[in-house]
Amino acid sequence: MSTPELLKVKHTLHDLTLPEEVQRTLVEIAEDHEYEEALVANGLVPRKTILIHGPPGCGKTSVAHGLAALFKLPLYLVSCSNVVGSTLGTSEGNIDRMLKSAYLNTHVLLIDEFDSIATKRGDSEDGAGRTENRIVNTILTSFDNNRPRGLIVACTNLFERIDPAIKRRFDVILEVPLPPQSALLKIAEGILKDRFDISAKEIVMNCSTPSDVARECNRRLRLAIVEDEKKNRGKKEEIKRRERQKKIEQALNVPQVDKQPEPQMALRQL
Ligand SMILES: Nc1ncnc2c1ncn2[C@@H]1O[C@H](COP(=O)(O)OP(=O)(O)OP(=O)(O)O)[C@@H](O)[C@H]1O
Numbered sequence: 001m002s003t004p005e006l007l008k009v010k011h012t013l014h015d016l017t018l019p020e021e022v023q024r025t026l027v028e029i030a031e032d033h034e035y036e037e038a039l040v041a042n043g044l045v046p047r048k049t050i051l052i053h054g055p056p057g058c059g060k061t062s063v064a065h066g067l068a069a070l071f072k073l074p075l076y077l078v079s080c081s082n083v084v085g086s087t088l089g090t091s092e093g094n095i096d097r098m099l100k101s102a103y104l105n106t107h108v109l110l111i112d113e114f115d116s117i118a119t120k121r122g123d124s125e126d127g128a129g130r131t132e133n134r135i136v137n138t139i140l141t142s143f144d145n146n147r148p149r150g151l152i153v154a155c156t157n158l159f160e161r162i163d164p165a166i167k168r169r170f171d172v173i174l175e176v177p178l179p180p181q182s183a184l185l186k187i188a189e190g191i192l193k194d195r196f197d198i199s200a201k202e203i204v205m206n207c208s209t210p211s212d213v214a215r216e217c218n219r220r221l222r223l224a225i226v227e228d229e230k231k232n233r234g235k236k237e238e239i240k241r242r243e244r245q246k247k248i249e250q251a252l253n254v255p256q257v258d259k260q261p262e263p264q265m266a267l268r269q270l
Protein backbone atom coordinates (compact mmCIF):
# COMPACT_ATOMS: atom_id res chain seq x y z
CA MET A 1 0.00 0.00 0.00
CA SER A 2 1.19 3.48 -0.70
CA THR A 3 1.48 5.53 2.47
CA PRO A 4 -0.93 8.47 2.89
CA GLU A 5 0.13 11.25 0.55
CA LEU A 6 0.54 14.80 1.86
CA LEU A 7 -1.64 17.15 -0.19
CA LYS A 8 -1.40 20.87 -0.78
CA VAL A 9 -4.56 22.41 0.70
CA LYS A 10 -6.40 23.98 -2.25
CA HIS A 11 -9.58 25.45 -0.77
CA THR A 12 -10.81 27.22 2.30
CA LEU A 13 -14.45 26.78 3.27
CA HIS A 14 -15.00 30.42 2.24
CA ASP A 15 -14.16 29.49 -1.36
CA LEU A 16 -17.09 27.11 -1.48
CA THR A 17 -20.79 27.73 -1.99
CA LEU A 18 -22.53 25.17 0.19
CA PRO A 19 -26.14 24.62 1.33
CA GLU A 20 -27.00 26.20 4.68
CA GLU A 21 -27.42 22.83 6.34
CA VAL A 22 -23.92 21.78 5.33
CA GLN A 23 -22.50 25.10 6.51
CA ARG A 24 -24.25 24.72 9.87
CA THR A 25 -22.79 21.24 10.39
CA LEU A 26 -19.30 22.48 9.48
CA VAL A 27 -19.62 25.29 12.02
CA GLU A 28 -20.66 22.75 14.66
CA ILE A 29 -17.61 20.59 13.89
CA ALA A 30 -15.37 23.66 14.14
CA GLU A 31 -16.93 24.57 17.49
CA ASP A 32 -16.40 21.03 18.81
CA HIS A 33 -12.72 21.56 18.07
CA GLU A 34 -12.66 25.02 19.64
CA TYR A 35 -14.42 23.91 22.83
CA GLU A 36 -12.94 20.41 23.04
CA GLU A 37 -11.85 20.74 26.66
CA ALA A 38 -15.30 21.79 27.85
CA LEU A 39 -16.90 18.90 25.95
CA VAL A 40 -14.47 16.33 27.37
CA ALA A 41 -14.93 17.73 30.90
CA ASN A 42 -18.65 17.02 30.47
CA GLY A 43 -18.14 13.48 29.22
CA LEU A 44 -18.70 14.28 25.53
CA VAL A 45 -16.33 13.72 22.65
CA PRO A 46 -15.78 16.24 19.83
CA ARG A 47 -16.95 14.97 16.45
CA LYS A 48 -13.93 13.91 14.43
CA THR A 49 -15.03 11.25 11.95
CA ILE A 50 -17.02 12.55 9.00
CA LEU A 51 -18.57 10.63 6.12
CA ILE A 52 -19.32 12.93 3.18
CA HIS A 53 -21.57 11.70 0.39
CA GLY A 54 -23.25 13.17 -2.67
CA PRO A 55 -23.07 13.25 -6.46
CA PRO A 56 -19.72 13.73 -8.26
CA GLY A 57 -18.31 17.22 -8.60
CA CYS A 58 -20.35 18.90 -5.85
CA GLY A 59 -17.54 19.61 -3.39
CA LYS A 60 -16.91 16.56 -1.15
CA THR A 61 -13.14 16.59 -1.56
CA SER A 62 -13.16 20.39 -1.46
CA VAL A 63 -14.89 20.30 1.94
CA ALA A 64 -12.08 18.05 3.26
CA HIS A 65 -9.56 20.64 2.01
CA GLY A 66 -11.63 23.37 3.63
CA LEU A 67 -11.65 21.55 6.97
CA ALA A 68 -7.87 21.09 6.87
CA ALA A 69 -7.52 24.84 6.19
CA LEU A 70 -9.94 25.73 8.98
CA PHE A 71 -8.27 23.46 11.54
CA LYS A 72 -4.82 24.46 10.24
CA LEU A 73 -3.87 20.79 9.94
CA PRO A 74 -1.89 18.94 7.27
CA LEU A 75 -4.08 17.01 4.83
CA TYR A 76 -3.20 13.41 3.94
CA LEU A 77 -4.93 11.41 1.21
CA VAL A 78 -5.45 7.67 1.01
CA SER A 79 -6.79 6.34 -2.23
CA CYS A 80 -8.77 3.21 -1.45
CA SER A 81 -7.80 1.57 -4.74
CA ASN A 82 -4.26 1.27 -3.31
CA VAL A 83 -5.45 -0.28 -0.08
CA VAL A 84 -6.96 -3.51 -1.31
CA GLY A 85 -4.33 -6.21 -1.78
CA SER A 86 -4.52 -9.54 -3.53
CA THR A 87 -3.02 -11.79 -0.86
CA LEU A 88 -4.87 -12.97 2.21
CA GLY A 89 -4.82 -10.42 5.01
CA THR A 90 -3.04 -7.68 3.00
CA SER A 91 -6.09 -5.40 2.77
CA GLU A 92 -6.88 -5.66 6.49
CA GLY A 93 -3.24 -4.89 7.36
CA ASN A 94 -3.25 -1.88 5.01
CA ILE A 95 -6.49 -0.53 6.43
CA ASP A 96 -5.25 -0.99 9.97
CA ARG A 97 -2.07 0.97 9.15
CA MET A 98 -4.01 3.67 7.29
CA LEU A 99 -6.36 4.28 10.23
CA LYS A 100 -3.52 4.07 12.77
CA SER A 101 -1.87 7.05 11.06
CA ALA A 102 -4.93 9.09 12.08
CA TYR A 103 -4.81 7.85 15.67
CA LEU A 104 -1.12 8.69 16.07
CA ASN A 105 -0.88 12.00 14.16
CA THR A 106 -2.85 15.21 14.34
CA HIS A 107 -3.84 15.59 10.71
CA VAL A 108 -6.85 15.33 8.42
CA LEU A 109 -6.92 11.89 6.85
CA LEU A 110 -8.96 12.02 3.64
CA ILE A 111 -10.17 8.59 2.53
CA ASP A 112 -11.47 8.96 -1.02
CA GLU A 113 -13.66 6.40 -2.83
CA PHE A 114 -14.57 4.97 0.57
CA ASP A 115 -17.25 2.75 -1.02
CA SER A 116 -14.52 0.62 -2.58
CA ILE A 117 -13.46 -0.69 0.84
CA ALA A 118 -16.53 -0.25 3.03
CA THR A 119 -19.18 -2.08 0.98
CA LYS A 120 -22.02 -3.86 2.74
CA ARG A 121 -21.12 -7.27 4.06
CA GLY A 122 -22.92 -9.95 2.13
CA ASP A 123 -23.63 -13.65 2.40
CA SER A 124 -21.28 -14.41 -0.44
CA GLU A 125 -18.81 -17.00 0.74
CA ASP A 126 -16.49 -16.73 -2.27
CA GLY A 127 -12.98 -15.36 -1.80
CA ALA A 128 -13.91 -11.75 -2.67
CA GLY A 129 -16.96 -11.80 -0.42
CA ARG A 130 -14.96 -13.12 2.53
CA THR A 131 -12.25 -10.45 2.02
CA GLU A 132 -14.91 -7.68 1.91
CA ASN A 133 -16.41 -8.96 5.16
CA ARG A 134 -13.02 -9.04 6.86
CA ILE A 135 -12.24 -5.49 5.67
CA VAL A 136 -15.53 -4.18 7.07
CA ASN A 137 -14.89 -5.96 10.39
CA THR A 138 -11.40 -4.41 10.55
CA ILE A 139 -12.84 -0.91 10.08
CA LEU A 140 -15.54 -1.52 12.71
CA THR A 141 -13.08 -2.78 15.33
CA SER A 142 -10.63 0.00 14.54
CA PHE A 143 -13.30 2.72 14.92
CA ASP A 144 -14.62 1.15 18.13
CA ASN A 145 -11.23 1.08 19.82
CA ASN A 146 -9.66 4.38 18.75
CA ARG A 147 -10.27 8.09 18.31
CA PRO A 148 -8.41 10.17 15.72
CA ARG A 149 -6.20 12.98 16.96
CA GLY A 150 -7.21 15.16 14.01
CA LEU A 151 -10.05 14.28 11.65
CA ILE A 152 -10.95 11.33 9.46
CA VAL A 153 -12.94 12.44 6.41
CA ALA A 154 -14.25 9.65 4.17
CA CYS A 155 -15.89 10.53 0.84
CA THR A 156 -18.18 8.54 -1.42
CA ASN A 157 -20.53 8.94 -4.37
CA LEU A 158 -22.15 5.61 -3.53
CA PHE A 159 -23.57 6.08 -0.06
CA GLU A 160 -26.06 3.24 -0.42
CA ARG A 161 -23.21 0.77 -0.87
CA ILE A 162 -21.58 1.55 2.47
CA ASP A 163 -22.13 -1.04 5.19
CA PRO A 164 -24.77 0.29 7.64
CA ALA A 165 -22.68 -0.66 10.69
CA ILE A 166 -19.80 1.47 9.33
CA LYS A 167 -22.13 4.40 8.59
CA ARG A 168 -23.34 4.26 12.19
CA ARG A 169 -19.79 4.59 13.53
CA PHE A 170 -19.17 7.98 11.92
CA ASP A 171 -19.74 10.98 14.19
CA VAL A 172 -21.15 13.02 11.29
CA ILE A 173 -22.82 12.00 8.04
CA LEU A 174 -22.83 14.95 5.69
CA GLU A 175 -24.65 15.05 2.38
CA VAL A 176 -23.31 17.53 -0.17
CA PRO A 177 -26.15 17.58 -2.74
CA LEU A 178 -26.38 18.89 -6.27
CA PRO A 179 -26.81 22.67 -5.80
CA PRO A 180 -29.63 24.71 -7.37
CA GLN A 181 -28.97 27.03 -10.35
CA SER A 182 -28.78 30.05 -8.02
CA ALA A 183 -25.82 28.46 -6.18
CA LEU A 184 -24.15 27.56 -9.49
CA LEU A 185 -24.49 31.20 -10.54
CA LYS A 186 -22.85 32.33 -7.29
CA ILE A 187 -19.97 29.90 -7.89
CA ALA A 188 -19.51 31.18 -11.46
CA GLU A 189 -19.59 34.82 -10.34
CA GLY A 190 -17.08 34.03 -7.59
CA ILE A 191 -14.63 32.60 -10.14
CA LEU A 192 -15.16 35.18 -12.88
CA LYS A 193 -15.08 38.24 -10.58
CA ASP A 194 -16.51 40.43 -13.38
CA ARG A 195 -13.41 39.90 -15.48
CA PHE A 196 -13.47 40.10 -19.29
CA ASP A 197 -17.24 40.58 -19.65
CA ILE A 198 -17.88 36.83 -19.52
CA SER A 199 -21.51 35.99 -18.80
CA ALA A 200 -21.88 33.81 -15.69
CA LYS A 201 -25.55 33.20 -16.54
CA GLU A 202 -24.71 31.80 -19.96
CA ILE A 203 -22.11 29.43 -18.47
CA VAL A 204 -24.47 28.15 -15.79
CA MET A 205 -27.20 27.39 -18.36
CA ASN A 206 -25.01 24.64 -19.79
CA CYS A 207 -23.64 23.18 -16.53
CA SER A 208 -25.16 20.95 -13.91
CA THR A 209 -22.45 20.64 -11.21
CA PRO A 210 -20.07 23.07 -9.46
CA SER A 211 -17.20 21.15 -11.00
CA ASP A 212 -18.59 21.75 -14.54
CA VAL A 213 -19.06 25.44 -13.70
CA ALA A 214 -15.50 25.79 -12.36
CA ARG A 215 -14.05 24.05 -15.45
CA GLU A 216 -16.04 26.16 -17.93
CA CYS A 217 -15.35 29.44 -16.10
CA ASN A 218 -11.63 28.69 -16.04
CA ARG A 219 -11.69 27.72 -19.74
CA ARG A 220 -13.39 31.00 -20.67
CA LEU A 221 -10.97 32.97 -18.51
CA ARG A 222 -8.00 31.25 -20.17
CA LEU A 223 -9.36 32.05 -23.65
CA ALA A 224 -9.94 35.70 -22.69
CA ILE A 225 -6.47 36.07 -21.12
CA VAL A 226 -4.77 34.52 -24.16
CA GLU A 227 -6.80 36.71 -26.54
CA ASP A 228 -5.90 39.79 -24.52
CA GLU A 229 -2.24 38.82 -24.47
CA LYS A 230 -2.23 38.30 -28.25
CA LYS A 231 -3.58 41.84 -28.73
CA ASN A 232 -1.04 43.29 -26.28
CA ARG A 233 1.79 41.46 -27.98
CA GLY A 234 0.60 42.78 -31.35
CA LYS A 235 0.65 46.35 -29.97
CA LYS A 236 4.08 45.87 -28.35
CA GLU A 237 5.48 44.44 -31.59
CA GLU A 238 4.13 47.45 -33.53
CA ILE A 239 5.72 49.92 -31.06
CA LYS A 240 9.06 48.07 -31.28
CA ARG A 241 8.85 48.01 -35.09
CA ARG A 242 8.29 51.80 -35.18
CA GLU A 243 11.16 52.42 -32.76
CA ARG A 244 13.49 50.33 -34.93
CA GLN A 245 12.34 52.18 -38.03
CA LYS A 246 12.91 55.57 -36.33
CA LYS A 247 16.45 54.59 -35.29
CA ILE A 248 17.31 53.50 -38.81
CA GLU A 249 15.95 56.72 -40.28
CA GLN A 250 17.81 58.83 -37.71
CA ALA A 251 21.02 56.96 -38.49
CA LEU A 252 20.54 57.63 -42.20
CA ASN A 253 19.45 61.28 -41.58
CA VAL A 254 16.17 60.68 -43.35
CA PRO A 255 13.63 63.45 -42.59
CA GLN A 256 10.92 62.26 -40.22
CA VAL A 257 7.82 61.81 -42.37
CA ASP A 258 5.42 61.75 -39.48
CA LYS A 259 6.69 65.16 -38.13
CA GLN A 260 4.86 68.05 -39.80
CA PRO A 261 6.81 71.36 -39.76
CA GLU A 262 5.28 73.95 -37.44
CA PRO A 263 3.30 76.63 -39.46
CA GLN A 264 5.55 79.57 -38.41
CA MET A 265 8.68 77.69 -39.40
CA ALA A 266 7.10 76.89 -42.73
CA LEU A 267 6.37 80.61 -43.40
CA ARG A 268 9.92 81.66 -42.44
CA GLN A 269 11.31 79.06 -44.78
CA LEU A 270 9.28 80.60 -47.61
N1 LIG B 1 -19.68 23.80 -3.55
C1 LIG B 1 -18.73 24.28 -4.34
N2 LIG B 1 -18.45 25.60 -4.38
C2 LIG B 1 -17.51 26.08 -5.21
N3 LIG B 1 -16.77 25.31 -6.06
C3 LIG B 1 -17.00 23.98 -6.05
C4 LIG B 1 -17.98 23.41 -5.18
N4 LIG B 1 -17.98 22.07 -5.38
C5 LIG B 1 -17.06 21.82 -6.32
N5 LIG B 1 -16.47 22.94 -6.72
C6 LIG B 1 -15.44 23.03 -7.77
O1 LIG B 1 -15.41 21.78 -8.44
C7 LIG B 1 -14.14 21.14 -8.29
C8 LIG B 1 -14.34 19.65 -8.02
O2 LIG B 1 -14.99 19.48 -6.75
P1 LIG B 1 -14.68 18.25 -5.78
O3 LIG B 1 -13.48 17.50 -6.25
O4 LIG B 1 -14.64 18.76 -4.39
O5 LIG B 1 -15.97 17.38 -6.00
P2 LIG B 1 -16.29 15.93 -5.41
O6 LIG B 1 -17.68 16.00 -4.86
O7 LIG B 1 -15.21 15.50 -4.49
O8 LIG B 1 -16.31 15.07 -6.75
P3 LIG B 1 -16.00 13.49 -6.93
O9 LIG B 1 -17.17 12.76 -6.35
O10 LIG B 1 -15.93 13.33 -8.40
O11 LIG B 1 -14.72 13.18 -6.23
C9 LIG B 1 -13.45 21.88 -7.14
O12 LIG B 1 -12.07 21.91 -7.33
C10 LIG B 1 -14.05 23.26 -7.20
O13 LIG B 1 -13.35 24.04 -8.14
Ligand SMILES: [Mg+2]
Binds near residue numbers: 060061062112155
Ligand atom coordinates in the same frame (compact mmCIF):
# COMPACT_ATOMS: atom_id res chain seq x y z
MG1 LIG C 1 -13.80 13.91 -4.60
